[in-house]
Amino acid sequence: MQPQNDTAPILEMRGISKTFPGVKALSHVDLTVYAGEIHALMGENGAGKSTLMKILSGAYRADSGGEIRINGKPVHIDGPLSAKTLGIAVIYQELSLSPNLTVAENIYLGREPSVGGQVDRASMKAGCRDVLERLGAHFGPTTLVQDLSIAERQMVEIARAVHANARILVMDEPTTTLSSRETDKLFGLIRSLRADGLAIIYISHRMAEVYELSDRCSVLRDGSYVGTLLRQDLSAEALVRMMVGRDISNFYKKEHDAHGSRGKVLLSVKNVADGRRVKGCSFDLHEGEVLGLAGLVGSGRTELARLIYGGDQRTSGTIELEGKRIDPTKPIDAVNSGLVYLTEDRKGQGLFLDMTVQENINLGVVGRDAKAGFLDLGKARERALAAIKALSIRVAGPNVQVGSLSGGNQQKVLISRLLETKPRVLILDEPTRGVDIGAKSEIYRIINDLVKSGVGIIVISSELPEVVGIADRVLVMREGEIVGEVGGTSGVAITQENIIAYATGVAHTIAPAA
Amino acid sequence: MVNEAQTGAIAESDKAAANRKMLIQQIIRTLGMLPILILLGIGFQLMSGRFFSPNNISIVTQQAAINTVLACGMTAVILTGGIDLSVGSILAASAMVAVLGSLIPDAGMLGIPFALGIGLLFGLINGALVAFVRLPPFISTLGSLTAVRGVARLLGGDTTVFNSSLPFAFIGNGSIFHIPWLVIIAFLSVIATWLILRRTVLGVHIYATGGNENAARLAGIKVWAVYLFVYGFSGLMAGLGGAMSAARLFAANGTQLGQSYELDAIAAVILGGTSFVGGVGSVWGTLIGALIIAVLSNGLVLVGVSDIWQYIIKGLVIIVAVALDRFRSSGSART
Numbered sequence: 001m002q003p004q005n006d007t008a009p010i011l012e013m014r015g016i017s018k019t020f021p022g023v024k025a026l027s028h029v030d031l032t033v034y035a036g037e038i039h040a041l042m043g044e045n046g047a048g049k050s051t052l053m054k055i056l057s058g059a060y061r062a063d064s065g066g067e068i069r070i071n072g073k074p075v076h077i078d079g080p081l082s083a084k085t086l087g088i089a090v091i092y093q094e095l096s097l098s099p100n101l102t103v104a105e106n107i108y109l110g111r112e113p114s115v116g117g118q119v120d121r122a123s124m125k126a127g128c129r130d131v132l133e134r135l136g137a138h139f140g141p142t143t144l145v146q147d148l149s150i151a152e153r154q155m156v157e158i159a160r161a162v163h164a165n166a167r168i169l170v171m172d173e174p175t176t177t178l179s180s181r182e183t184d185k186l187f188g189l190i191r192s193l194r195a196d197g198l199a200i201i202y203i204s205h206r207m208a209e210v211y212e213l214s215d216r217c218s219v220l221r222d223g224s225y226v227g228t229l230l231r232q233d234l235s236a237e238a239l240v241r242m243m244v245g246r247d248i249s250n251f252y253k254k255e256h257d258a259h260g261s262r263g264k265v266l267l268s269v270k271n272v273a274d275g276r277r278v279k280g281c282s283f284d285l286h287e288g289e290v291l292g293l294a295g296l297v298g299s300g301r302t303e304l305a306r307l308i309y310g311g312d313q314r315t316s317g318t319i320e321l322e323g324k325r326i327d328p329t330k331p332i333d334a335v336n337s338g339l340v341y342l343t344e345d346r347k348g349q350g351l352f353l354d355m356t357v358q359e360n361i362n363l364g365v366v367g368r369d370a371k372a373g374f375l376d377l378g379k380a381r382e383r384a385l386a387a388i389k390a391l392s393i394r395v396a397g398p399n400v401q402v403g404s405l406s407g408g409n410q411q412k413v414l415i416s417r418l419l420e421t422k423p424r425v426l427i428l429d430e431p432t433r434g435v436d437i438g439a440k441s442e443i444y445r446i447i448n449d450l451v452k453s454g455v456g457i458i459v460i461s462s463e464l465p466e467v468v469g470i471a472d473r474v475l476v477m478r479e480g481e482i483v484g485e486v487g488g489t490s491g492v493a494i495t496q497e498n499i500i501a502y503a504t505g506v507a508h509t510i511a512p513a514a
Numbered sequence: 515m516v517n518e519a520q521t522g523a524i525a526e527s528d529k530a531a532a533n534r535k536m537l538i539q540q541i542i543r544t545l546g547m548l549p550i551l552i553l554l555g556i557g558f559q560l561m562s563g564r565f566f567s568p569n570n571i572s573i574v575t576q577q578a579a580i581n582t583v584l585a586c587g588m589t590a591v592i593l594t595g596g597i598d599l600s601v602g603s604i605l606a607a608s609a610m611v612a613v614l615g616s617l618i619p620d621a622g623m624l625g626i627p628f629a630l631g632i633g634l635l636f637g638l639i640n641g642a643l644v645a646f647v648r649l650p651p652f653i654s655t656l657g658s659l660t661a662v663r664g665v666a667r668l669l670g671g672d673t674t675v676f677n678s679s680l681p682f683a684f685i686g687n688g689s690i691f692h693i694p695w696l697v698i699i700a701f702l703s704v705i706a707t708w709l710i711l712r713r714t715v716l717g718v719h720i721y722a723t724g725g726n727e728n729a730a731r732l733a734g735i736k737v738w739a740v741y742l743f744v745y746g747f748s749g750l751m752a753g754l755g756g757a758m759s760a761a762r763l764f765a766a767n768g769t770q771l772g773q774s775y776e777l778d779a780i781a782a783v784i785l786g787g788t789s790f791v792g793g794v795g796s797v798w799g800t801l802i803g804a805l806i807i808a809v810l811s812n813g814l815v816l817v818g819v820s821d822i823w824q825y826i827i828k829g830l831v832i833i834v835a836v837a838l839d840r841f842r843s844s845g846s847a848r849t
Contacts, residue, residue: 311732332734341732349732352725354793359718363733370715377713417733 008072010035010199011056011168016066018051025051026062029225031218033168038190038200040214044243044408044436048223049203053170056201057090058083070168089161090170097145097153104128104141107160131163135189151182158189169193170201175209176433179297187213205436206463207236219243243437263287265323266456267339267425269308272317277303279480280317285425285456290447292471292487293460294499300480301460302344305427309334309341321424335364338424342415342431344460346407350414353403357395358384360402361416387416391446408439415446426450427458432466444470464496476502484510546787546799550835551806558813565813572694578808579696580605582801583755584775585782586707587637587748589800592783593711594724594744595792596651600640600658601752602775606666608633608756609766612682613675616760622681629757630750636662637749638742645741655745659776666768674767686762696758703751707797710747720744724792781832782807806835 011033018026026048033039043049054060056068058080068075070086077083083090097106104124105112113120113127128141137155145153154174161169171190175183190200190213204210210217211234219226219242226242267285272278277300285291293301306312308319310328319326321337328334331341343349352360362369362380369376369383384398391412395405402413411431418426428447432440447470451457461467467474473488476499484502487494491512501507558565584601591598608629615625636658643654685695711717722730723740731737755775760766785803788795810831814824 330734331732335734343729343732348726349728352722352729352793354725354789355721359721363718363722363735366715366718373714373716375713375715375718 007034009033010071012067012069012072013052013056014067014069016052016055016068017063018048018055018060019063024223026055026223028066029220029223031225032228033199033201035167035199036194036197037215038194038202038213040210040217041201041203041220042205042210042217042239042243043220043226044406044438047220047243047436049220050172051223052220053090053172053201053203056083056088056168056170058088084164087165087167088170089164089166089168090172091154091157091161091174092172097156099144099146101145102141103132103139103143103145103148103156103159106145106156107131107141107163109160111164127163128159131159135159135162136185149182150177151179151186154178154186155189158193162193166198168199168201170203172203173205173434174202175204175206177297181296183209205434207239208465210234210239240437263289266321268320268323270318270320272304272307272314272319274303274307274312275315277480278307281477281480281482282317283475283482285458287454287456288451289456289473290451290471291456291458292467292474292494293458293477294464294467294474295477295503297462299477299503301477302429303480304477305341305429305458305460309339309427311341335421335423338422340418340421340423340426342418342426342428344429344433346410346414346434351402351410353401355402356399357388357393357402357405357413358398360413361387361398361420364417365420383420387413387420391416392442406436406439408435408442411435411439411443412446415443419450423455425456425458427460429460430462431459432461432463464499467499468494468496474499478503478505483508486510547785547802547806547835550838551802551809554806554809554813558809558816562813562816565816570812570816572692572697574805574808574812575697575700576694577812578804579694579700580755580758581775581778581782581807582700582804583703583751583758584748584779585786585800585804586703586797587744587751588776588779588783589707589786589788589795589797590711590720590744591651591748592780592788592790593720593792593795594740595727596644596741596744597655597780598637598640598745598748599652599655599776600636600662601748601755601779602772603659603662603666604633604636604749604752605756605759605772605775606766606768607636607662607669608753609760609763609771610666610669610675610756610768612757612760613677613680613764613766614669616677616680616682617675622677625680625760626682626757629760630753633753633756634746634750637746637752640749641742641745644745645738651745663768666771668768670766670768672768674765676765678764680761680764682757682761683764684761685758686760686764696762699754699758703754704797704801711797716740716743721793724789724794726793778804778807785832785835806831 009032011031013029013031016026016029029048029052031052041049051060055062056077058077061078068077075086077086098109107128108124113123125141132141135155135158137152137159139148139152145156148156174186178186190202194200202214215231216228217234217239218228219239221243229238263286265284266287270282271280272282273280281304293304295301303312307314310330310333313329319328321339326334326337326339328337328339334340347353352363358380361384365383366375366380369379381398387393388395388398393409393412393416395409402410405413432443435443447457447459459467459471471487471494474486474494475482476484476486486492486498492498492510498510501510555565564570584605588598588601611632612625612629615628616622618624640655640658643649644651685699688695690698711720719730719735719740722733722735723737727737759771782803783795783800784790785806786795786799786801788799807828810828811824814827819827
């Protein structure tokens with residue numbers, strides 16, 4: 001369905017600016033959205049998408065001077081409540097449900113019906129049933145939210161918005177944590193909401209989703225509005241050019257020797273299992289090789305990685321690094337023997353957001369550099385400056401708090417910390433999650449440089465184009481087992497189709513290409 | 515589309531203004547509560563006319579000394595996201611041991627190491643409960659608050675113990691170059707704490723554990739060692755406070771000594787801008803916080819405010835000061 005440009009837009013944002021101490025986050029941004037359209041909002045991290053949406057949802061106040069109109073009428077959004085009454089609902093990346101309450105309680109949160117001062121649970125249940133049915137949910141109103149999967153929780157959020165008669169629905173990277181089947185289901189749901197006449201603002205980093213879903217796509221860059229493309233004008237080149245202001249050719253660079261798989265064996269994993277989700281996995285990683293680890297969400301990729309670096313305990317299996325048994329039982333054992341792990345949960349498990357760039361980069365080596373327990377601050381600064389330069393981390397100086405950096409730069413800081421320990425093997429779990437396109441291509445460059453120096457890298461990624469683009473060889477996991485190998489000496493071409501065939505169990509063996 | 519050069523120029527001037535704003539904010543944050551301390555001092559001087567007399571300054575700093583020492587340990591604990599409610603009780607037990615030790619013929623100085631030792635011991639017990647038994651800090655130190663108070667009473671047979679010829683009485687009453695020993699010890703405690711927090715590997719690990727315990731664990735930091743250290747250190751500081759207290763009074767009483775000292779220490783840390791969830795803060799802020807509390811107590815007496823109103827005013831000042839601080843650095847404050 002095409003936006004009806006002859007009808008009045010449901011939402012107009014004009015000349016919206018927002019200044020934070022130290023940053024101008026938005027500068028005179030415009031956005032026009034029609035009812036019954038899916039409007040993608042794209043831009044690198046830090047381009048201002050989230051800030052713009054937070055202004056729309058009342059979480060932030062815009063600087064004076066701009067104007068927001070809904071159905072042609074100027075409105076004043078001065079808090080989340082006024083946004084809600086105007087029919088604006090936002091589904092954030094971090095879902096905002098109370099896990100200890102039931103589905104119905106969450107849907108009615110803040111609007112509980114009452115009879116004589118008592119919560120009217122019967123009518124809550126009944127009221128939810130309709131909306132849950134309409135969305136095709138397989139759970140009832142009395143289910144506790146903590147018992148639902150992430151995808152189901154998202155559905156509860158959508159149900160809450162629909163139930164509150166939202167007319168404008170903002171979704172901020174809703175598929176980040178979904179499997180592809182769940183994603184398909186979500187897309188179906190979004191389309192049916194569009195058919196009901198809702199305006200959907202869809203924020204995503206994934207181009208494929210934007211092509212598939214959106215009617216129009218607006219792009220922000222560095223806090224400014226760049227332009228809006230109609231569906232028929234969408235192309236990767238045009239979008240990338242608008243987002244980064246330049247062309248990115250060779251987005252995935254495989255500049256290192258692609259025959260790395262024939263080098264010396266660096267890491268040898270034999271029969272590793274945890275008795276639950278990982279069942280007897282064995283593989284080798286070679287010097288100078290990028291080994292992809294693919295599979296659907298829940299196939300056991302991260303779990304296998306955690307067993308290898310000692311984050312969880314193995315019940316069986318051995319791990320050898322350069323011919324020596326290391327069998328780590330704690331992460332620090334692995335680090336000390338030259339194997340490091342980049343967590344997929346950068347903020348929760350990786351970085352110290354209140355600490356400075358310098359402190360974060362040096363965290364793994366402060367002990368080694370110290371003299372009698374006292375820090376060598378000169379050395380630490382040297383290391384930080386060198387890392388900032390080597391990985392082109394965009395930051396004013398080493399004493400800036402990591403929490404104030406963009407996702408891509410935070411990721412580079414975390415990678416720097418791992419590199420300071422001079423590892424031989426890196427396991428990178430979703431290395432480009434929540435990272436903008438510019439930083440993505442720089443992370444690929446870092447991976448290339450590392451394998452050229454003889455390091456072995458395992459990349460776990462849910463983004464198939466990424467795995468296909470950077471890996472020399474890909475192992476595919478399904479239900480805790482390694483079920484297939486593509487690339488390398490297997491003779492099977494590294495393509496998305498082949499990986500998906502293994503990952504979904506459609507194929508058990510694929511004949512090598514002639 | 516807007517002219518590129520024009521937007522560039524706008525962005526540059528915006529950036530310069532934003533940078534200036536950030537610099538000013540940074541200065542304000544570094545100064546912390548210092549302006550409030552100075553304003554209080556000036557206010558009391560205007561009202562009483564003798565607040566800034568050398569004699570009174572000496573009294574104020576001595577009043578602040580023991581709380582400063584306790585608050586140094588408390589800073590380390592709160593930086594890890596914990597709390598130590600037992601320091602008042604540990605101080606009482608340590609003071610008892612200090613006086614009892616001082617009664618040993620010809621070796622009365624042993625009272626000091628005894629006090630430090632017992633403080634450290636109780637602190638390590640708190641640390642072990644947090645690190646190994648994994649009790650929430652509030653609960654384990656709430657338990658020791660009560661239990662150690664009992665131990666303090668037990669030590670003197672529930673009486674007040676005296677030593678009129680205390681060999682280390684100079685600590686509580688003497689001075690060098692007109693600076694009281696109590697003040698020197700408190701200041702050295704602040705310096706030592708600062709060194710540990712900001713110049714050692716252990717300090718980095720304390721901030722890291724408080725900022726993100728999960729990440730700290732994954733990064734190979736021995737989180738249990740950090741907990742054991744901070745509670746041990748807090749206990750040691752309480753032991754030092756006990757020795758200082760005994761030296762000042764020539765006596766110790768297990769029932770009354772150190773009652774609710776933990777609350778003043780916590781107040782000093784919070785006034786000093788240390789985040790209650792851990793990871794952010796500095797011991798210099800704590801020093802200023804402890805001085806604000808002492809200035810308030812002293813100044814209100816000078817001005818002649820009744821005991822009851824002193825409580826009310828002190829409580830309100832703490833709330834207002836922290837509220838102001840949050841307002842001032844809104845966005846980044848996480849008290």
